[in-house]
């Protein structure tokens with residue numbers, strides 16, 4: 001069995017109880033998932049409950065969901081006021097307000113202080129460290145600095161067949177492509193230094 005450590009690790013594992021990794025280390029939100037504003041709005045746009053043709057609709061919806069509110073009624077009222085103000089000249093404003101209020105009611109519980117900020121999810125690695133708690137390429141085997149945790153590069157876990165939109169999605173690459181992030185290749189294991197579930201930094 002190999003033991004992997006980060007450079008600069010100084011603690012003594014012998015002083016602690018060892019535990020075997022189990023389901024909950026990754027599936028830490030198996031039932032009630034508190035979706036982040038970014039993911040909840042993306043999902044609603046994909047499902048068509050938020051109309052993607054409304055100008056700046058993703059930004060406006062994420063902004064209003066990212067604010068902190070004391071109570072649910074206060075939040076729902078503010079969501080309505082803010083979105084009606086920004087989309088005042090559109091007949092779809094009612095449907096937009098209803099969709100965003102529904103996201104709020106299902107994923108945010110201000111009286112319990114429960115939302116995506118309080119309950120991270122370890123699945124994946126975009127908004128929280130998740131798999132990159134270990135698969136970051138920086139954990140090296142004790143006594144063998146060349147050996148790192150297997151599956152510490154994007155292609156070990158993902159085969160990107162195609163990406164982009166429109167015609168780009170018709171060009172499949174069975175060998176797998178590099179991840180194009182915004183407009184350039186990006187393959188560093190530090191996604192959550194910018195992605196927080198709200199607007200990326």
Ligand code: HEC
Nearest residue numbers: 020021022023024025026027028030122123124130131157
């Ligand atoms: C190393 C992290 C990790 C551990 C540990 C882990 N899982 Fe998973 N599990 C995943 C990932 C990643 C997926 C795929 C999630 C997705 O597709 O969104 C998954 C998917 C699943 C699914 C859904 C499968 C499907 O067909 O949709 C079930 C059920 C599941 N895991 C059960 C378990 C159980 C039970 C254990 C413990 C015995 C466990 N997992 C341990 C990472 C893990």
Ligand code: HEC
Nearest residue numbers: 004021026122123124130131132133134135149150151157
């Ligand atoms: C707490 C540390 C830790 C976390 C978190 C973790 N892993 Fe791992 N994982 C390991 C270690 C260590 C190994 C290597 C085990 C060995 O070689 O015996 C491994 C092995 C694997 C392998 C097998 C690689 C191979 O080629 O043998 C896969 C696939 C994998 N992990 C996927 C995941 C995914 C997906 C996640 C996130 C959902 C995840 N792991 C989260 C520590 C972790």
Ligand code: HEC
Nearest residue numbers: 123124125126131135151152153154157179186187188189
């Ligand atoms: C140890 C396995 C593992 C490695 C290494 C890994 N990923 Fe992932 N990645 C996952 C899992 C698991 C998910 C979540 C899948 C899910 O939720 O269904 C994910 C999700 C993603 C997503 C979708 C994020 C979103 O929410 O839209 C992207 C993009 C991504 N990975 C890119 C990368 C890139 C780029 C790298 C290399 C820097 C990388 N991954 C390395 C396992 C891995």
Ligand code: HEC
Nearest residue numbers: 038126181182186187188189190191192193194195200201
């Ligand atoms: C330096 C900051 C930064 C880092 C690091 C970063 N991103 Fe991003 N990412 C951004 C910005 C800014 C956008 C554009 C956001 C927009 O257009 O709304 C973006 C957009 C995205 C998108 C599409 C929009 C969304 O949120 O779903 C995905 C998916 C994504 N990044 C995944 C990743 C993954 C996976 C990694 C790590 C391998 C990563 N990013 C690392 C800043 C970053």
